[in-house]
Amino acid sequence: MEKLFFLMFAAVAIASGLAVVTVRNPVHSALALIVCLIQVAALFVLLRSPFLAAVQIFIYVGAVMVLFLFVVLILDMRKAVLQAFPPVKKRFVVGVILVLSAQMVAFVFLTPMGLGPAQGWEPTVESIGRVLFTKYLFPFEVVSVILLAALVAAIVIAKERQ
């Protein structure tokens, strides 16, 4: 049953990921990316981490993708939309990518790996918070400073010069 759900989510994730790359209109690829991110959140639920799934949906789908769509709507994309998507000249690149991904998948499947913790390993919000605010307190603070710096930088860079 779990395998069936995994295959379902994985199929939709790969299909929408391909759509992000191949679709011509940036708005459509943003919507495809939203679908892909929601599928990944569902996979996080399958990995017994509903908290991370919620974080993924809130931050990625709720904040990042809305930001993307805002920028696509602010900027005039009509000329860019008209540009064709010709990977004709990029056949070499596509070939290299195919070879690399075949190598990676083969490597992953040939490596012996365990199934996962059998005895109900359930990371709760409490256990995540306990580790985050004790062992990883310093990286946490650094990340908050990075966020603040990014906030200020984004406003300063995007502001219209007088």
Next chain:
Amino acid sequence: MVPVTWYIALSAVLFMIGAAGVLTRRNVIVVLMSIELMLNSVNINFMAFSYMLGDMTGQIFTVFTITVAAAEVAVALGILIALVRSNKTFNVDEIDALKG
């Protein structure tokens, strides 16, 4: 029980799709979205290994990755708006003021 290998194979496939997007597309916005796809596939990897080993560290790192990706997108889109305002182009090949 889903084998961890499947998750890692899925993340490898998503990563390569994102890499293909970065290398073949010329629209700046789509290139940025492909980078997001790659970051997200790395998150799947972190979560799968965290689940396999029964260790919290992967979860914590996923939180950090998501946060840094959000910061990166904010700065990148700010730069993008300034760039399009001055250059009037979305083609990454035409943005070559630094002669890279």
